[in-house]
Amino acid sequence: MPENETIQGLDLDEYKYDFVTEVDPVYRAQRGLSEEVVRQISQHKEEPDWMLDFRLKALEVYESKPMPKWGGDLDGLEQVLDEIYFYVRPQDRMQHSWEDVPDEIKDTFEKLGIPEAEREVLAGVGAQYESEMVYHSLREEWEKQGVIFDSIEDGLKNHPELFREHFGTIIPTADNKFSAMNSAVWSGGSFVYIPKGVSLDTPLQAYFRVNQERMGQFERTLIIVDEGAQAHYIEGCTAPVYSTESFHSGVIEIVVKKNARFRYTTIQNWSNNMYNLVTQRAIVEEGANMEWLDGNLGSKLTMKYPSCYLMGEGAHGEILSIAYSGDGQHQDTGGKVVHAAPHTTSSIVSKSISKGHGRSTYRGLLKVHEGAHHARSNVECDALLINETSRTDTYPYIEIEENDANVGHEASVSRIGEEQLFYLTSRGIPEDEAMAMIVRGFIEPIAKELPLEYAVELNRLIELEMEGSVG
Amino acid sequence: MTDASILRIEGLEAKVADEDLSILKGLTLDIGKGEIHAIMGPNGSGKSTLAKVLAGHPGYEATMGSVEFRGADLLDLEADERSQAGVFLAFQYPVEIPGVSIANFLRTAVQAHLPEDEELDVFDFTDILMERMEMLEMDVAFAERHVNDGFSGGEKKRNEILQMAMLKPKLAVMDETDSGLDIDALKIVASGVNKLSEEDPEMSVLLITHYQRLLDYIKPDFVHVMVDGRIVKSGGPEVALELEAGGYSEFETASAS
Numbered sequence: 001m002p003e004n005e006t007i008q009g010l011d012l013d014e015y016k017y018d019f020v021t022e023v024d025p026v027y028r029a030q031r032g033l034s035e036e037v038v039r040q041i042s043q044h045k046e047e048p049d050w051m052l053d054f055r056l057k058a059l060e061v062y063e064s065k066p067m068p069k070w071g072g073d074l075d076g077l078e079q080v081l082d083e084i085y086f087y088v089r090p091q092d093r094m095q096h097s098w099e100d101v102p103d104e105i106k107d108t109f110e111k112l113g114i115p116e117a118e119r120e121v122l123a124g125v126g127a128q129y130e131s132e133m134v135y136h137s138l139r140e141e142w143e144k145q146g147v148i149f150d151s152i153e154d155g156l157k158n159h160p161e162l163f164r165e166h167f168g169t170i171i172p173t174a175d176n177k178f179s180a181m182n183s184a185v186w187s188g189g190s191f192v193y194i195p196k197g198v199s200l201d202t203p204l205q206a207y208f209r210v211n212q213e214r215m216g217q218f219e220r221t222l223i224i225v226d227e228g229a230q231a232h233y234i235e236g237c238t239a240p241v242y243s244t245e246s247f248h249s250g251v252i253e254i255v256v257k258k259n260a261r262f263r264y265t266t267i268q269n270w271s272n273n274m275y276n277l278v279t280q281r282a283i284v285e286e287g288a289n290m291e292w293l294d295g296n297l298g299s300k301l302t303m304k305y306p307s308c309y310l311m312g313e314g315a316h317g318e319i320l321s322i323a324y325s326g327d328g329q330h331q332d333t334g335g336k337v338v339h340a341a342p343h344t345t346s347s348i349v350s351k352s353i354s355k356g357h358g359r360s361t362y363r364g365l366l367k368v369h370e371g372a373h374h375a376r377s378n379v380e381c382d383a384l385l386i387n388e389t390s391r392t393d394t395y396p397y398i399e400i401e402e403n404d405a406n407v408g409h410e411a412s413v414s415r416i417g418e419e420q421l422f423y424l425t426s427r428g429i430p431e432d433e434a435m436a437m438i439v440r441g442f443i444e445p446i447a448k449e450l451p452l453e454y455a456v457e458l459n460r461l462i463e464l465e466m467e468g469s470v471g
Numbered sequence: 472m473t474d475a476s477i478l479r480i481e482g483l484e485a486k487v488a489d490e491d492l493s494i495l496k497g498l499t500l501d502i503g504k505g506e507i508h509a510i511m512g513p514n515g516s517g518k519s520t521l522a523k524v525l526a527g528h529p530g531y532e533a534t535m536g537s538v539e540f541r542g543a544d545l546l547d548l549e550a551d552e553r554s555q556a557g558v559f560l561a562f563q564y565p566v567e568i569p570g571v572s573i574a575n576f577l578r579t580a581v582q583a584h585l586p587e588d589e590e591l592d593v594f595d596f597t598d599i600l601m602e603r604m605e606m607l608e609m610d611v612a613f614a615e616r617h618v619n620d621g622f623s624g625g626e627k628k629r630n631e632i633l634q635m636a637m638l639k640p641k642l643a644v645m646d647e648t649d650s651g652l653d654i655d656a657l658k659i660v661a662s663g664v665n666k667l668s669e670e671d672p673e674m675s676v677l678l679i680t681h682y683q684r685l686l687d688y689i690k691p692d693f694v695h696v697m698v699d700g701r702i703v704k705s706g707g708p709e710v711a712l713e714l715e716a717g718g719y720s721e722f723e724t725a726s727a728s
Contacts, residue, residue: 418530423566426526427580427634428554437579441570441617 017238058183155191189219286312307336325358354390483536496700512697526560557641625656661688
């Protein structure tokens, strides 16, 4: 790629997604979290009683749990939570055609290139704006085969039995403080069902946008991949830059049934005023395969450890994680794999890049339960530090209760070396470009797994971030 | 050889950037267009420092003297600009760049050598790369390997010659290219350099080496002996043979006294 082309046409000083749309929401709850807010959310969604009870119990659990002390710095969070809106409803009801989405909201997604991607490369698209899904659509061919791809609210309404069988069972309310919070105030997210033996050949995509200041977004996603089915789900997230903090806390529950394959890709590019505390977990049954591809580029603080519970014999779990931390950012990410059945295999590969005063933490748990004989796992975490001021920490927890488990662990920390830079520049490559080339090479094992348009976007971002990072 | 001079080094003194001690202590050398020069010297004489200073390594600092390359002040240019101007350094220890393919690396480097408004045609580039690899008896699959990552010593040196063949320098500085090579690998590397010399008779070469061995395969026009940061003797190919017989001790005592 010619150097000039990659640098021209980019707003070098600006986060590309920093634009605000003027939209008057049809409803906005009062600031902060209270029982009243929880009741209002449930009422707006016309939920059955059991769900209101579920929410109210979750609120109690949330209030009873202390703020976690082990991860990123959450000291300022309580104050932020008092000031944000937990529920903002942007339009009356969800649409299935872009034409029916209000112009201002539609413009936002046009700018983000979503309708275009939908036409070209996706099987279905969901778009969430503030607290609600404003758009959801699935290609007819998949609908005919029984695929369900809808907002989580419509999942509850239209498929109550399937919904209730799984909702809150993969990630129990009390799993952690923020899964409890999400269980109390969840709004938006996707409900996905892939029927037995159906293979989607293009991905489903959900797009999450926070537009207004002091906003909290709490999407909840439930995905059921039935026996022998295959699919790929992608989520993307952006928001404008505000001087005040915003908050995002999602809960993603996935069941991958016997011999099914599923991949969940996240490209998180929140603005740098966002707290992003997400719980993602998949139950992986016999012979099934689950892959998390987790890209964390934005946010102020992210705490997120996608996990695989390998419950059936021969299940395989994979977590590929990439984190970028610039000034003022802390990515506390990694993954968790629990081997609970024989002959299960897993792999965690984590790569982080820290620049300026950025900080990246790898935090991972690998657990092999007694009885999970012949389990195999490999954990690899590599950190790249760009500047002297950049920071990285590694917390790899490994708990093995089975004698014949085969577990490998490797960790490395490297700096972009003067010798590497000199080698590339001595071939005529300018220093900024040489830096970007080294970083791209570092993440290559993960970038090559991304769909092309995301790989291109990731490379562009790195090019942009490496501008002026030399010295 | 004033008109045909391509590199003129005068009274060059240089040191490691953070240290006080000079390594080059007033080095003077003139290389004409198309000439092959060899600098021989014992360990620690400053040979590799000279190579790095010429290529613009940021860890070294020239404190005195001048280096004129094709009429321009070379010391004034950054490393990438020196390469674009036609200087090439074949590294003694080529550096690993994991995750970056040789093809991608070379494409970026060749593009950087073109004028700003000119865009490299990817198909032309691939044709040229294939042709050059064939010339150097390299397997096509080599282009997809990551730069020097997991390469044997011989592969690394061959990769240096491939880069040289793609960038077509006016001056190739070869820093201990023979070190770590067995005789077969040495022959392949030397034949690559000779082919490039034949192709472009105006290309000048500066061979930096500890041993006479390399000079059996690449014939220098001039041989210089470097001791303690200075050239202490210059002459024709016979100088190398004298060294082979007598070693460096004669010069080292001379320099110490």
